[in-house]
Amino acid sequence: MTDGVNHPSEAALTGQIGRNLIVLGRRLRAAGIPIGPGQVLTMAEAMSAVDVRRRDDIYFAARAAIVTRPEQRAAFDAEFAQFWRELQGAEPAALDAFTASDTPGEPPLPDASKKRQQTAETASAAEQEKTLLAVSEAEQEPEHGDDVEEMDVPPEDVLLFSAKEVLRKKDFSLCSPDEIAEARRLIEGMDWNLGRRKTRRHVKATHGERIDPRRTLRASLRHGGLPLELKRQTRKERTRPLVLICDISGSMDRYARLLLRFVHLLGQGLESTEVFVFGTRLTRITRELRRRDVDAAITNVVNSVEDWSGGTRIGEALKTFNFQWSRRVLRSNATVVIISDGWDRGDPDLLAREMARLQRSCRRLIWLNPLLGAPGYQPLTQGMRAALPYVDHFLPVHNLQSLEALAELLGRVEDQPPLRRHVPAPAA
Template sequence: MAEPPAVAPGPLAVGLTTALHRAGLPTTPQRTARLARALQLVLPVDRTALYWTCRVALVTDHAQLPVFDAVFSAVFDGRLDPADRRGDPTAPPSAGARPRVRPSPPDHRPPPGAGEQRAIGLPGAEDGEEGQRDVVLAAASTEERLRHTSFAELTDEELAGLRELVRRLVLSTPQRRSRRTRPTRRRADRLDLRRTVRAAQRSGGDPVRLVAATRRTQPRRLVLLCDVSGSMEPYTRVYLSLLQGAVAVARAEAFVFSTRLTRLTRQLAVRDPDQALARAGATGPDWAGGTRLAEGIGGFVAGHGRRGLARGAVVVVLSDGWATDDPEDVAAAMRRLRRLAHRIVWVNPRKAAPGYAPLVGGMAAALPLVDAFVSGHSLAALEQLAAAVAEP
């Protein structure tokens, strides 16, 4: 009999945690990743090993066991329709009809040289039993499908649900050392003279205790420049939700540009996303027009960047690079921005298209001056953007 198909740990972990989440058991992406790593160490070659691996990785409280056992049994025991074998007196009982008995912990692991990962067969069935058939252990949920689907291919209803997830995406910039200091009890290279003199006044003017100081750390400023021209229209609404979440949570600075640059930080600072997007839409009169990439980036550097907004900041440019400007003007504007910014991340949704290559135009002129180049065409791609922003 042929070997059952291999099941990767990732889809298996995603399918099980999705079912547990729908049943009310708290699951997180971290626990899903932990289970996937555990399944690489303990191969799911039988039900008992799989049960204890999933239980150790996902259950954090004894009160969660009834829900976990029920979902686990429904996922891995209820895979066959009893009607498939109805009327066959010689067929073994279906797995779902057996009483649920919590297995005892296994006393050994599969040998390390077991070879390729195997899918789990029917519960209670030996390798030689007849009637065993291949099963699919995990299927991509609707949320998982939306994570990898391009924003341009989603309907208005799907975009409305996805915008809330995008708004909650955390863009955390790396830390930098500030010029401000704070007292510390640890050994430091700097002496805090002001606090040392103040402490000496309590001991008759003698500096009995020397107060050390260390420089504070604070996150770098985050600046987002979003292209709202006609070629970016399928992605504009989602990107504005990203800008609104960054402004409201990370205190980022937000700008949009098409034929001219417009600052939207104040309009997007409100907590209500619908109100914030309505205020932003009333501010930018040149939306869905042409693209003046050099004028947009150069206007930001001249009007805001040199005044401190771009100095030492992480700058994110969301644009497909299709511009009417001369490529030399785009390169000149990017060089001025490069001298001020700590890091430049470029988000181009066209990057995910098959056969795409930034060979001509403004994108080709700007690409040598960026630190990270991501697509940002889907929710999963925006998570890569968050990782690129957080790099030191």
């Protein structure tokens, strides 16, 4: 089935060879490799630049043009091998010229445009809902909750006892479904101000700390070369990257779904936020959470994560993070937040070692524990005890109020590194 040349830029790929390459391009796309039309052209150019009698050269030429990350190689290899077999089967004699007849069994193209439209619609609806449900900032803290040392609790100048206030302090695990739904809405209305950090780039600023030579010189021309006006610049600021590592094992079940909602909110629209979940193994869900529709995003996560509500191996999950991800996501002094109750079935030495490594490679290491909100809770579990020496801030995360306190802390993680005692990690 020659599908005709319906894409404008594909028109450049004429003749039998061109049609075959377009087919190959479509199949590669169907196999999950995102290819731009320009890449198909490059592939055509590349393949015609090498010796067509050498299968390996043709293969390397196509691969150099199409594959853009190592994970795509397996899919590419499979599709290419199939493509090559069909070419040979069809017309062995004419192989050098790539003049095989139409290739059968081409998978149908997914209706991409329709899908895109759908996502756009759900996205705008979700946004609308969010603005409708935004909570006004005037609602202040009415009385003391469980204060944590590092926190500055806002002054309790507004005494307002409402159902909302009760809800703010109620442990998520004790909430009714209705209250959970309300809590969700409140979470979505929160105002998040993550810490800022200064970059080494400069932008113009009237009262900047540094003189901008280029603009000063230009301005001086107006005064016969005298630099009368000193133009200034300052260092550009950026959001500090945030990495969330969330426990979704059995013991966290009561909190996990609601916290994911909160995590989704944090991750949304922030380029620099990365999200991982773990039970027995670590899974990166940053991409899944990029979707604007909260419920769809969370369903997506649940589907993509195998060990939802299974056992916990925190040490191993952190090791995977340290070895496979830390160098890719812990750039520029990131803040790392681990959300877990510290019930660990793994080796506590491994956990301590990986916590030590993680603490050394980030700006702040925050551990959120929902159990910390319970009266009389002592972090005595083996896992929690092993991890605690390497945690910069240990905070509760059992109700809305604790989430607000966290938001406030994230907003003022300054450039000063935290005071850390040197705790040697246990030897391997």
